[in-house]
Amino acid sequence: MKKIFIFPILALLSLVPSVMGAEIGDINNDGSVDIADVVYLFKHRNVPLDDGDLNCDNSVDIADVVYLFKNYDKFREPVIFAKNLKLEPHWDEGYCYIVDSKGHKFVLLDKNATVPNIPDAKIINVPVKRIVSGWYYPIVSTADILNDSSCYDSIKGVTKYTLKYSPELSKRYDEGKVADIGSSSNVDYDVIINISPDIVFLAEWPQHDKIEAKLNELGITVSRAFSYKEPTYMGRIEWVKYAAAFWGEDKYNKANNFFQNAWKKRNDLLRITRNAKTYPKVVNFWKSSDIGSIYIPESQNYYIKLINGFRGDYVFSDLPGTGNEKIDTETFMERARNADVVILRQSSKTIKTKDDLLKVYPNSGFENLKAFKEGRFYISKSDYYTWEARDPIGTMEDYAKMIHPELFPNGDNDLKHFVKLQ
Template sequence: MKRILTLTILTLISLVPSVMGTEIGDINGDGSIDIADVVYLFKHRNVPIEDGDLNCDNSIDIADVVYLFKNYDKYREPVIFAKNFQLDPHWDEGYCYVVDSKGHKFVLVNENATAPNIQGAKILRVPVKSIDTIFYCPIVSTADILNDSSCYDSIKGVSSSVLKYSPELSKRYNEGKVANIGTSSTMKYDVVINTSPDIVVLGAWSQHDEMETKLNELGITVSRAFAYDGPTFLGKIEWTKYAAALWGKTAYDKANDYFQTSWKKKNKLVRITRNAKEYPKVVNFWKYSDTSTPYIPEAQNYYSKLINNFRGDYAFNDLPGTGSEKIDTETFMERASNADVVILRQCKDIKTKQDLLNRYPNSGFENFKAYKTGRFYVSKPDYYIWEAKDPIGTMEDYAKMVHPELFPNGDNDLKYYVKLQ
């Protein structure tokens, strides 16, 4: 009897129409991710490749069925890749529970809903009416991505550096609707007070610890968003959900859709680059000036993982960690000078090889293999803003820099990096 019942259930599952699910893993398109999707994929391999090729090997087969079986619990979690915040949406019940990067708890509640009793949690009504923030990401970047006036309406104070990167906020600043609350390291507390913030969102810097202490003394609610410290690029993109939750269910749903779109685009790039015949040795580093020490991403940093995901061989995979670290010049030069691809992140407007040598006259870059072969790339000054504002474009740049031969225009149409000629 049990076997007959099981077969009956499987038969019913097989009759579910094949439509594109809104989220990766929702193979049968029923709005949820569960064992039914595993069974459906087992029975139907003719689904679109962006839906069914979950292991990104450019085919849909039993390996994808197994992959989904092992991962469907993870796929249906509200936060999949980000490690520095927790989120538990209950929008149908009128609220969303959020824990930020410092463990601060918040219950974001619709205007007419009743807040659940969660010990130690701060209750905020959504959409939040007044938000101040010190960094571009994730609050302002999410507002720019969603491009919704109701999101911008809630942002009342930002740091001076943020204004130049958001045309809409810059316009509102000129109209007197947004205040300049200082810089990323120094806050104008009197201006913050005048904005009457419901919440001030800070980052991970040590100076922000001091800001939090002072704001707490002033009775102002603080949240900490370590959006730049995640181990994966998709995790960084996922911070849009955290920001959007402050604006309620509609904004949250839009942010989640954007995240899913970004995830699918990343998987498409993985499928393209898996056809590479070789794994080029790749160096990625930051160098402020000619005399400054190079900083390189550690092996579990999101830059390093992007390179490895796109069939590159990151030159410092032996240095564990998710952050960046200074590296002695001798070790750096030994690996970087012979690398196939070199990606320099910097803050000046460098467009040519001569510009590079003018900026770093004693670097020895002209002797690098990548410099000679035309595989030396330099970031545009505001690349880090576009990582948050257009993460899909940034991922495309990385795939093209690592394997230009796999794209129709090669590496000649990069958005946020420059191929030095």
């Protein structure tokens, strides 16, 4: 019955113009993702690869039509990858509904709009005028992405640590326009009270549970963003929509465009790396200093999903979970010794050469690793994690090039946020 029904529709829609859709799945560019796009793709498979190759197999064919048919409901959802966020934009009715990572409900209400009947939801007028953020993500990072003075104007207080990653906020702090609220684990409540914020944004850490409880006692509204607990990198960066929504429809739309562009680039990199002839063994880990402990992402962590998506074979894939696990040096070295690619994430030093690395980590034994000897040892720049949100395209490109440099014209010689040690 479905086949009999669909072909008359194909004929009716055969004259729809073929132009690039604004969002993934909007093949006919009519501003929505629905069955009409499935029908259009069935009839017009000469659309650009970026638009039509939805399953990222480097071709536009009937498999993409089937893929879109099965997934168009998902594509049309406002939140596609993030698992710790619910967001429903109703900007045509003057509001956006959000449920954050702790289940706090918010109606972000535009001026002159009618308040919707959503039980237990906190009404917040947008754009929000007075914001305090206890961490860089996702509020400050989104302000840096949008680079709009009105967004910066609304941020009245941040942690001292956050200031060094946002040049604009740092300048405003020097001008007395932004307050230092202390550290992320020990905020100055008197400063926050003096700001009288419309809302305070906190992360997922246990110390933020205590801060939230105290702010609740003070009658201050709090929202929690568990972006680091997202199981995929795309879900991690999708929180840009959440942050932008507090500044209203225009900023939300700009943030969504930013996200869509990152999604398209991710698909392009999947197409490139699918041509890989091998699956190199990859190690990804964190170690802050020579005497610091080694932490490795568990197999469902978004770093590992990124590695596997670009056809790498994560050495510690047998460790389940979405977080990070501390591992003893002996076990790490034994399993990492013959890895093809080693990626060290750190945020304290500027390291450009192998000699630099061994000066910072003199007792690490890194020189005994195959990847070190063969020139496939990479180390992050000290501010890499801020760029994970601000430059997801550059971050994804770096990972794809580190895993499969042979597939890129300049190999792994033009990384943006990591360094190939020489």
